[in-house]
Amino acid sequence: MNLDRYERKVLGVLAQYEGAVLVEDVTKKLQIDQATVMRACLSLQEKNLAKIEGKEIGYVKLSEEGRKYAQKGLPERRLLKALVQASGKPLPEIFSLASLDPDEQQIALAWIRRRGWAEFRKKDGETVLEITQKGKDELEGKTPEEELIESVREKALELDSVRLDLRDALQTLQRRGLLEILTKKKRWVELSGQGRELAKKGLEEIEEITELTREDLITGRWRKARLKKYDVTAPGPAIYPAKIHPQRRVIEELREILLEMGFTEIKSRIVETEFWNFDALFQAQDHPAREIHDSLSVKKPKEGKLPSNRLLRRVAQAHEKGVVGSTGWGYKFNPAISKRLVLCSQTTAATVRFLASKPEPPVKVFCIDRVYRHEHIDYKHLAEFYQCEGIVMDKGLTLRDMLGYLKLIVNKLGLEKIRFRPGYFPYTEPSVEAEVYFPEKNEWIEVLGAGMFRPELLRPLGIKYPVLAWGIGFSRLAMIKLGISDIRDLYSCDLEWIRQQR
Amino acid sequence: MPTVNTTYEEISRLLKKEIPKPELVERLALLGIESEESEEGLKLEVPHNRPDLLSVEGIVRALKGVLGIKTGLPQYPLRKPKIEVVVDPSTSTVRPHIACGVIRDVKLDEETVASLMQVQEKLHATYCRKRKKASIGVYDLDTLQPPITYTTVDPEGIKFVPLEYTQALTPAEILRQHPKGVEYAHLLEGLSRYPVLIDSKGTVLSLPPIVNSEDTKVSANTKALFIDVTGLDRRVVESALKVLMTSLAERGFVLEGVRIKQRKKTRVTPQLKPVRKALAVKNTNQMLGLTLNARQIAQLAKKMRYGIARVTDTHVDLLVPPYRVDILHEVDLIEDIAIAYGYDKLEPTIPPVCTIGSAAEIEKMSTKIRLTMIGLGFTELMTYSLISTKKAQLFNKEVVEIANPVSEEYSAVRNSLIPSLLDAVFKNQQYPTPQKLFEIGDIVVFDEADETKTRTVRCVAGAIVGKSATFTNVRSVAEAVLRELGIPFQTVAANPEGFIEGRCVSFIHEQEVVGKAGEIHPEMLELYRIENPVAVFELVLGTI
Structure with a gap:
């Protein structure tokens, strides 16, 4: 027979008693928590070493009102005492002396008369309450009710232990709502014959260890003990790890792919001048994307600063009259518009800032950042969302090379099929849109846009080499990867949802 | 993207050929036109830069080329002008540019009227920027008595019956009462005189860019159309007229010029002569990664409806159709060659561009934290x-x-991660505590020295919610982060808004505050309706 530490302790205590022992008593004796003791008792019972018996026990306890009277005395007792002191005085005065509130007054009057301690008499045409002889006799005594209240005042009393002569009082008080009777389960545990035998034989048998302790290890006790076998198939409690946000995971996956492909990461800023956000991208100053219904303009701070005169002039010229054989947009460029501040509406602003630093080829850079639009937020629109875009600059790059990069990125994302369509972006020509086949959706979905930067964009920045530029529809891709249909979930902060995402 | 509504049947009729639907859809896609089928028919999405594709006729014209039904430059013979428009100098400060045209032998069946209305509406909405840059008027020529005058009037100076009305109104009344007047009144705001077109009898044609008159309305019996385009942008005015007239010509109608007398000069509109542009064989091949010769390029260009003026070994001189108002540069021609070649036939290649990638420093640091x-x-x-x-x-x-926020809820750019972190704490109130949340994100602070007068700053912020939300716990976390970053710091008692006094500390590194940690004040928690104690920290990781 193998017993663990607690089972042995409980067995030891039980052996000191003849009969059944209250579980609480064992707990007190061992100074360990009741749940552990109970578990040990159950375990002993399972091994036929002990027997547990339970019984519903009734308890008598004062109600709230009862507790009040236990302190102040019963209303009828207080009235009786006041009557002695203020015999013959008007009732209200007596009540006040007995400090009885209106509710108590009624109770006091009813009970003092029922007990025959006082009665109403006519005296000089007025009704007065007069103490009786019985009342005088009772003045120093205690009624059974009062005795009972006294005895349960400190702590609840077991129903069975109420004195026989107080049983009627118990009923009365219960009716008066001053006492309550409640039941509680009590457990006794008693050693079986086998248990007593084992205890007598001594507990030389091998100890069983539940939780391995440092003590067990350094004393070498574990050598003599046996490590208890658990029911390892029983369900365990669920715990959840702290997590990286699901949208972040998609961002990190893309970053990793692009870094592997030799792209260098650049960052975009949140507030940008219209010069960098639009002008330098050859987007005409009256382009619809620049209207208040499309981009978010900044009110405070009021305006930004212009770039160098030289750059501003060259960009203005590209817009007005064109550069390198272009006709331009043919309107009057306004630097006051260039100074205006907007929330960055395309990460291309960061790319163009980078190109303005005149990097030498070969160059590959990418940017994953948030951009901002004038959109009402609903299940398919966000006012701020991530864009992922990049460029490749080198001598002799072609449109076919652009398609090659798009294909490579898509393949790295674990997708096989891609097809290309002509596209339109204001600052690339030729432009291309790539549709990717998603087997889980059985659908071709447009997730990439790309093209070669227009000469009107490159020349003012002083770039003489072809530049391939591409962008990934990040939100669309992330939604497919995460299996969500409401775009707002990309920013969900619901802990339960984050917990469920894998 | 702008859309054009049509039907498979209409396209087939105009093509004079039936192409199986899936093939048609694929052909359109390879032209950059996406189609979506619905109960009403086909909805076609066309690129922003191609106003000539805003009509079914224009789309069919392009399709004919790539299908080989009709290639090369479309011919638009223009009859000598018979009608004259006199431009009053007063228009120059109001709506200075005008171009007009006449279309004869028209047969306006239901389909044609619908198509005409659609192209006019789509041009207005997109290319003409909601009538701001240009607006188009179409009239029954036979109701007019030429010559026509383009002039200005006092807002109360004339009366005519606007479209869909029975009662004559002054221009000012139209702007107040007529639905189009209300919609476009802002385009005439602040002007003391309004532009009008009037014929020699005094019949008002229209109050551009607002509304036409009921008297000159086009009907099913109309035999000839008079068209005007007025506006603020000369290029757009002329182009819109070209796009509209050449699109109608595709239905077989006859085009006729209009003589415009402006400041003693006379010119004829529309100008439908193709523009000649040279395309270098070398540039084309370099850009596309192909090895086409001049003859092949010329063949492809014809499929895109260009005319060929001359072919040499090194160059192809193209005649650009008058409706192609999107051609700014040689690269635009090269893209058309690629489209004619077929994006589906371009074989992807990976060039040997050798670079070594690297992550941004701020992102490396963010990943670590x-x-x-x-x-x-x-x-x-x-x-x-x-x-x-x-x-x-x-x-x-x-x-x-933000000057134009969509709502107060999104009217500023955060200057700290803490407010939105507290929002998230509130939203997660239903779940058991303790909760530990964090965000790494960008905030914006003012910086007079920067080009944008601001700086984007990367921060990390964390919140502990529930019983363990104590100052000691949160400052330990903040200090652990600083330690991981290798930033030596000093601590100073702080009393910022929203925190309990005496339970907030600032971290100082090289005389600069780099962050804080503390317990959120119950008053703030009440504002956020948060029922658990919350302790937060925020640290600056760096400037973007």
């Missing part, structure tokens, strides 16, 4: 950086404000 926070048992959140100005100012009055 993200893992640190996860290690400390904090779950990552991502919240919007657009927040309510009011909420941002609870903690810090200095905040970047």
